[in-house]
Amino acid sequence: xxxxxxxxxxxxxxxxxxxxxGISFExxxxxxxxxxxxxxxxxxxxxxxxxxxxxxTEGEIWIDGENIVGMGEKxxxxxxxxxxxxxxxxxxxxxxxxxxxxxxxxxxxxDLPNEIIQIIVKVKLELVGLTGFENxxxxxxxxxMKKRVALARAIALDPKxxxxxxxxxxxxxxxxxMIDRLMIDLSRKLKITSVCVTHEMKSAFRIADKIxxxxxxxxxxxxxxxxxxxxxxxxxxxxISGEPEGAIPLKQTSDAYLKGLxxx
Amino acid sequence: xxxxFGKVGETTATFFAGVSRLYALFAEVTGGIVASFYEKKVVRxxxxxxxxxxxxVDSLGIICLVGAAVGMVLALQAGYQLKExxxxxxxxxxxxxxxxxxLGPLVAAIVITGRVGAxxxxxxxxxxxxxxxxxxxxxxxxxxxxxxxxxxxxxxxxLPCLTxxxxxxxxxxxxxxxxxxxxxxxxxxxxxxxxxxxxKDIYTGLVKSxxxxxxxxxxxxxxxxxxxxxxxxxxxxxxxAVVISIILVIVMDCVATAxxxxxxxx
Numbered sequence: 233x234x235x236x237x238x239x240x241x242x243x244x245x246x247x248x249x250x251x252x253x254g255i256s257f258e259x260x261x262x263x264x265x266x267x268x269x270x271x272x273x274x275x276x277x278x279x280x281x282x283x284x285x286x287x288x289t290e291g292e293i294w295i296d297g298e299n300i301v302g303m304g305e306k307x308x309x310x311x312x313x314x315x316x317x318x319x320x321x322x323x324x325x326x327x328x329x330x331x332x333x334x335x336x337x338x339x340x341x342x343d344l345p346n347e348i349i350q351i352i353v354k355v356k357l358e359l360v361g362l363t364g365f366e367n368x369x370x371x372x373x374x375x376x377m378k379k380r381v382a383l384a385r386a387i388a389l390d391p392k393x394x395x396x397x398x399x400x401x402x403x404x405x406x407x408x409x410m411i412d413r414l415m416i417d418l419s420r421k422l423k424i425t426s427v428c429v430t431h432e433m434k435s436a437f438r439i440a441d442k443i444x445x446x447x448x449x450x451x452x453x454x455x456x457x458x459x460x461x462x463x464x465x466x467x468x469x470x471x472i473s474g475e476p477e478g479a480i481p482l483k484q485t486s487d488a489y490l491k492g493l494x495x496x
Numbered sequence: 497x498x499x500x501f502g503k504v505g506e507t508t509a510t511f512f513a514g515v516s517r518l519y520a521l522f523a524e525v526t527g528g529i530v531a532s533f534y535e536k537k538v539v540r541x542x543x544x545x546x547x548x549x550x551x552x553v554d555s556l557g558i559i560c561l562v563g564a565a566v567g568m569v570l571a572l573q574a575g576y577q578l579k580e581x582x583x584x585x586x587x588x589x590x591x592x593x594x595x596x597x598x599l600g601p602l603v604a605a606i607v608i609t610g611r612v613g614a615x616x617x618x619x620x621x622x623x624x625x626x627x628x629x630x631x632x633x634x635x636x637x638x639x640x641x642x643x644x645x646x647x648x649x650x651x652x653x654x655l656p657c658l659t660x661x662x663x664x665x666x667x668x669x670x671x672x673x674x675x676x677x678x679x680x681x682x683x684x685x686x687x688x689x690x691x692x693x694x695x696k697d698i699y700t701g702l703v704k705s706x707x708x709x710x711x712x713x714x715x716x717x718x719x720x721x722x723x724x725x726x727x728x729x730x731x732x733x734x735x736x737a738v739v740i741s742i743i744l745v746i747v748m749d750c751v752a753t754a755x756x757x758x759x760x761x762x
Contacts, residue, residue, distance in 0.1 A: 283634045309636035316634075323631035325623075337635050340537060 236261035236393060236425050237282065242291035244277060251277050252288070253449040259442070261392075264419050264426040266436045269446035270471065276320075278446070279397055279429045283317050284308055296392065313341060315393040316386030320401055322378040324370040330357070330381050331366030337388045356384040360414060376407035383414060387424070394418065396428040400435050408432070412439050433472055437461065445471065514740075521640065521718050522710070525648050528641045543646035544653075551612045551647075552654030556661065558611065559604055563662035566603050567591055567669025575678045584678055588685040589692030591670030596697045600663035602749055605708035608655060609741040613716040616647055617737035620720025621730035629721065639721065648713040655709035656702045663701065700756045707752060708745050715741045 237259035244252040251274045259265045269275045280286045281293060284300055293300050296314055303311070316337075324333050334353045338344060344352075357363060360380040370378060379399065386394050396415065400408030412435050418424050430436055436443060436457075443460045445452045445468055453460065453468050463469060532538035574590045620643060623629050629639050667689065674680045719737035723729040 280630075285630055285633060305638070312634060312636035317631070319627045319631055321627050323627040325628055325631075326626075336637075340635070340637055 234261045238294040240292040243289045245289045263441035265442045266440040267429045273446045274449045275429045316391040317395040320397045322382040334385045360384045393425045547650030563665030564669035567666030571670035571673035588689035592689040595666035601701045601705040604659045604662040605745045613741045616716040617720040617734045621723035624723045644717040651709040651713040656705045659705040712741045
């Protein structure tokens with residue numbers, strides 16, 4: 233299986249504190265990979281490194297055969313055209329209509345005439361099940377719809393990879409599973425590699441071909457859905473069961489908290 | 497004592513760090529504008545026009561009002577003082593010179609800081625908080641080129657225009673008070689006004705307004721893009737954008753006046 237993303241020994245320090253502490257893994261092409269972990273384990277930070285919003289302290293990030301660490305802005309913008317990103321808050325531009333939001337990457341990165349752009353916008357909106365919503369403003373549609381528009385925008389340039397930051401956050405279970413299904417559909421129909429950051433187990437097991445679990449800035453376990461579900465690691469077990477008691481303490485004394493901070 | 501010097505040192509460090517960040521933004525903006533001559537899609541003309549409408553056209557009313565009011569106050573105060581020397585006639589020249597040299601550019605800049613600077617900082621700050629700025633970056637669109645340059649260009653174009661308007665309205669305000677209120681002969685008022693005015697008065701005022709425009713745009717955009725946190729951060733940055741802009745405008749006004757009228761040969 234070919235890997236489209238490879239991360240080698242990624243370290244990110246904010247001050248003295250290492251948020252990511254020597255992370256290495258591969259993401260296979262055309263599959264859905266889920267990065268999981270509790271709040272504050274560094275999974276969002278990791279995702280922001282993958283899309284070059286953060287610069288790592290150490291390590292390499294290879295995307296489609298190119299190391300993006302230390303890359304100039306022009307080359308990076310070329311790499312950025314290979315991926316789209318769905319933000320947690322959807323991040324639609326509020327001053328533009330739904331159609332204009334989806335059209336933006338096409339207008340900025342291609343020289344296509346307006347008629348063609350309009351057709352592509354229609355096709356992309358249809359893919360996410362929002363036919364005829366071009367002229368709505370972002371504040372006129374619901375949260376789930378916003379996520380779907382953001383997804384249409386992320387795939388506007390037919391990227392090889394789509395990154396999802398907590399796609400189900402703030403949505404009801406039905407809408408969240410609808411987004412999951414869209415994700416699977418896109419992977420199958422368009423052969424898109426999906427990389428999804430989430431802490432929702434149900435959704436993760438539903439969509440993932442490969443699961444990476446992070447804990448305190450390190451990779452705790454990598455495996456398929458079944459392997460993770462049958463894991464014997466106490467942290468992973470507690471994470472799956474969602475029990476408050478276990479290897480990961482919920483309540484901490486301030487001493488233990490400080491010690492934990494110093495360790496990471 | 498140690499605390500005091502620590503505080504002073506910290507504030508100085510923050511000040512210079514801020515200046516260097518503003519300068520970096522300025523360099524990036526000018527770099528982008530230069531690049532627009534040989535690269536496609538660096539500056540989006542429709543965006544610049546949109547900002548011109550939002551910043552300039554929508555500010556016409558308030559600039560007229562404030563400009564006229566300042567002219568009137570100036571004429572009232574000058575007339576009162578000049579009466580002592582029997583020189584009421586020269587109210588016109590005093591109003592004309594002080595408005596074009598100083599008050600027109602300054603008043604326009606301060607009104608625009610409150611109206612446009614705050615708007616820009618709040619808008620960009622909200623975009624930052626809602627991850628829209630990150631979304632731009634991941635789409636391969638440079639936020640400085642996409643968001644900051646159109647706003648800087650629009651303000652640099654529009655503020656000198658608004659300054660001319662403030663100048664004219666100020667002189668009209670002074671004229672009304674001078675002729676109707678103090679009974680100065682209309683023809684005399686106009687002729688002393690124009691006798692006193694020289695071309696340098698007007699162009700130094702306009703050069704100043706270009707500098708003010710750049711300062712306001714850079715400070716507001718910088719404050720907007722450096723928002724952290726949520727609504728609280730946006731509020732703080734908006735206030736700071738206005739306060740810092742006004743301080744810088746007044747300090748810069750001082751420096752520019754000193755340079756134009758003392759350092760440069762007339």
